[in-house]
Amino acid sequence: MNRNSRVLALLVAVLVLGAVAVGTTLHAAGRAAEKDRARKDGPSVRSGAVALDTPGLSVFRNMAWGPHRDEIAAVPTARPTGPRTASGVRCLRFHTAAGTGICLQAVHGTLRESYRAVVLDARLRELRRYDLAGVPSRARVSPDGRSVAWTVFVSGDSYAGAAFSTRTSVLDLRTGRLDRSLEDYRLFLDGRPHTAVDINIWGVTFVDDTRFYATAATGGRTYLVRGDRAERTLRALHTNVECPSLSPDGTRIAYKKRVEGPSSDAPWRLYVLDLRTLRESATAERRSIDDQAAWQDGQTLVYSLPGNYGADLWTVPADGSGAPAVSMAAALAPAFTGRPQSGASSAP
Structure with missing residues (x-):
């Protein structure tokens, strides 16, 4: 050259x-x-006190850009688009019931990114904290606020390969007993004990302090399982159920179901299962939902979809009628205070 x-x-x-x-x-x-x-x-957000025992609040992770992004915030459930009160407490995943909160947080300022679960009282003050084995995924509080559960994504399980692996823990706040992994429970499929190295459990939704529902995955299939903490058992009830959410009256499960047709990257549709008959029905939401839906009341489901701020909350009737509608922009991980829980203890 x-x-x-x-x-x-x-x-x-x-x-x-x-x-x-x-x-x-x-x-x-x-x-x-x-x-x-x-x-x-975007939404109007201001600093202030958030009390988890105040009736009639929607409490959620605020996703609006600004100094209060990722903080737990609240608005009156009757006015979801009104000004938000931001608490100053930041969580990646959050849930509350009966004045107890569970907050899954990132731990900053360390050489290696890590995470923790923090149990909060009604004024969002820390009661206990636990190191997490992986990236936060799901969190739930029992209806009476006496037990909490969380799920994280973990690595290092040899069976996982290119698929994800989870670890789900349940904590009894009265006794301090922590079941670190629900995979230690006995799993029953078709009434027979099932053991395998590829079992994954995630997405707890509580009936009460002892009983719960969750998703179990093994052999390439997913199952709705009913868990019993006293017996340390998981019993399969229905197939193709992920991220279950129990209705306030304890008779139905909202969940995401894998269906044929859509892209493999977006395969889920929002369904509701009647626990008395095990009949399932699709909601009017036809987009793929990768979330553990919440029940705003006995008729309405709330769930997240991608939005301009990262995520927006949408609602749809649980009975298959109506149409999806935006509930709150720039919000994630909703929970509702002061909601009646009568009937949940009688769940099948």
Whole structure:
């Protein structure tokens, strides 16, 4: 290569690098402008006290851009688009019932990213904390606030391969007993004991302090299982159930079901199972739902979908009627305070 060719190559390289730098700067500026617009056009958020024992609140992880992003916030359930009160407590996953909160947090300032579960009282003050084995996924509190559960994604299980692996723990707040992994329970399929190295359990939803429902996966299939902490058993009831959520009266399970047809990256539809008859019915939501839905009341399901701020909350009737509707923009992990729990103890 002669001198003129080398000079020309150098000039081309400089122009290319300059174009990349300009493009990167413009993209960053565009993202910053987008966030600024979101702050101006997004929900109104202000600092304040959040009490988990106040009736009639929707409590959730605030996703609006700004200083209160990821904080637990609250609005009156009757006015979901009203101004939000942000608590100052940050959680990746959150749930509350009967004045007890469970907050799954990232631990910052360490060389290796880590996570913890923090049990909160009604004023969001820390009561206990536990190190987590992986990335937070699900969290639930029992109806009377005396037990909590959490699920994390973990690595290092040899059977997992390219698929995910989970670990689900249940904590009794009265005794301090922690069942670190529900995989230690005995699993029954078709009434017979089942043992395998590929068993995964996730997505607890409580009946009471002793009984719960969850998802069990083994052999490439998923099952709705009924758990009993006294017996340390899991008994399969129905197939193709993930991330169950028990209705306030204890008679139905909302869940995501894997269906044929859609993309393999978005295979789930929101269904409801009648626990008395084991008949299932689809909701009017036809998009893929990768969430553990919550019951706002006995008729309405709340769940998240991707949005401009990361996630928005949507509602749909549980009986298959109606149509999906946005409930709250820029929100995730909803729970509802002061909701009646009568009847849940009589769940099948």
